[in-house]
């Protein structure tokens with residue numbers, strides 16, 4: 001299952017995958033090579049299952065059919081389930097107990113003659129209460145398997161059916177549930193909604209159940225379904241609309257949807273999981289108005305990437321980056337905000353991934369925080385964007401469609417992606433993939449010089465670009481735009497870079513007036529500080545930083561600031577505290593927090609406060625500024641008229657890292673406003689001559705749709 005953009009309702013714009021990747025944990029667990037059966041095998045399960053929610057119990061029979069006949073085979077089952085073998089000419093031997101998120105026992109079936117089919121009967125209790133997992137303070141709950149009156153959640157992690165090695169499974173699942181209960185699993189309904197079936201190879205079998213309110217609509221060859229815990233016709237209609245809209249969009253973009261339905265299912269805890277042919281969202285998340293056009297399409301698209309083509313995790317997880325590129329990025333692109341989205345992506349990498357923390361993409365498995373997210377999602381989506389820029393939209397889409405067609409219901413890695421794109425385009429792509437998958441680091445560009453001279457025909461412009469990162473040079477196709485006097489739009493150029501430095505010469509009739517290097521953020525690179533507005537993330541991403549406390553504040557307020565720093569210090573041990581009365585000047589060697597409107601240095605922020613119309617005398621405020629010292633230094637400012645709010649602020653503010661400022665109100669601070677400073681000119685732009693105006697550089701047309 002795929003964890004979606006978990007969105008904390010308090011933190012409206014936080015867009016990050018923070019639920020742990022359960023599928024990955026399972027994979028690790030299964031890959032301990034106890035079993036000879038690999039993922040190329042397909043095991044058929046014919047399950048008949050009765051669920052007794054009040055008792056936490058299930059009673060089941062499973063007729064198992066293997067690909068090839070054998071004398072013996074092994075399976076794993078939840079240790080609280082008791083199996084018996086129905087077949088007569090074979091015996092069942094219980095082996096050792098294995099530890100894991102649930103207790104598991106290994107069994108062996110031994111038959112007198114080779115056979116492919118066995119039938120097991122088993123029953124017992126699977127009831128693991130919800131527990132809080134993840135980072136401290138996250139309140140995130142999960143269970144590896146739970147049958148209860150409040151709902152049923154069974155997955156591969158529950159070992160609720162016999163699991164045979166790493167084999168893929170096809171299944172029919174006939175269910176007996178209490179009156180009024182409805183179930184959801186992968187694939188298609190059995191006749192009369194008596195259960196589910198899916199014959200295409202699956203990684204695991206899910207079973208979710210509750211006395212759901214059921215809504216559905218059939219259109220354009222698709223079945224959209226909604227399962228809610230409380231009746232809500234309007235909400236259901238919105239999701240039915242969105243489901244059909246996105247299934248149609250992605251079918252057009254990539255090829256046929258691989259499953260018989262797509263269902264939105266309300267979970268009984270706050271979750272955001274994407275399973276094959278359904279998504280399991282928590283009751284609060286489901287009602288957030290923006291989810292339906294942000295995280296929801298991302299989950300729908302995972303049916304192509306991740307739950308359609310499976311991830312061969314041995315060479316890195318390509319599916320999150322590609323899904324993010326074709327959902328989150330594409331939807332922004334359709335609104336005309338593609339470049340802004342890419343800038344934020346690069347900004348996160350630049351601020352959060354210090355050189356020593358970076359890792360090559362081939363090592364990305366799943367999201368474990370800001371660093372792995374910036375690399376695993378951010379760098380991967382930029383890889384796909386750069387590939388698209390090099391190939392053009394037509395070939396890029398052809399390659400994706402071919403990849404989907406070739407590997408549907410099979411595991412594939414970056415190697416298969418590269419092979420597919422090479423065969424579609426006839427181009428050697430080994431260097432491109434190797435550079436972005438196997439290397440760490442990122443290029444940093446510098447517009448080193450621009451020289452204009454006159455010629456007999458007009459003008460000659462020489463532009464020199466340098467790569468100034470400490471790592472070895474990257475092979476790059478650097479996009480450049482030159483605006484010529486009197487022209488209506490800037491002219492695009494591409495500069496091939498194979499070394500530290502490269503020069504482009506352009507002859508023109510009209511004098512060149514402006515040069516912009518990669519203004520649409522088409523390259524994966526570390527940004528120049530002048531390309532990003534000051535952001536709170538620059539402080540939260542710093543390894544070393546200072547915090548200056550206000551001596552003049554009252555005792556309660558000073559203590560509250562100290563406690564705020566105590567909380568942040570756990571994640572940023574390099575944070576050093578200073579008293580404003582004890583220093584003449586602010587340190588210049590690292591970012592600095594200035595705490596309190598009583599602080600001697602608070603006046604530094606007056607231009608930001610007045611410029612943005614912010615008031616630091618009411619509510620709780622956090623903002624940034626940059627100043628030109630020995631380099632560009634980020635300063636942050638926090639003030640409050642309510643020391644009680646600082647405890648909540650300590651938890652919430654790190655989620656607003658992309659913003660330049662954020663203002664909150666209340667004891668348990670609630671966001672009132674936030675935003676980014678408007679940008680001044682970037683160091684990768686050069687004005688060569690004055691002109692009445694310099695036209696904006698339009699972003700690329702979206703891959704599909706949109707009216708931009």
Ligand SMILES: [Zn+2]
Pocket residue numbers: 002003004005017298302320323
């Ligand atoms: Zn995802």
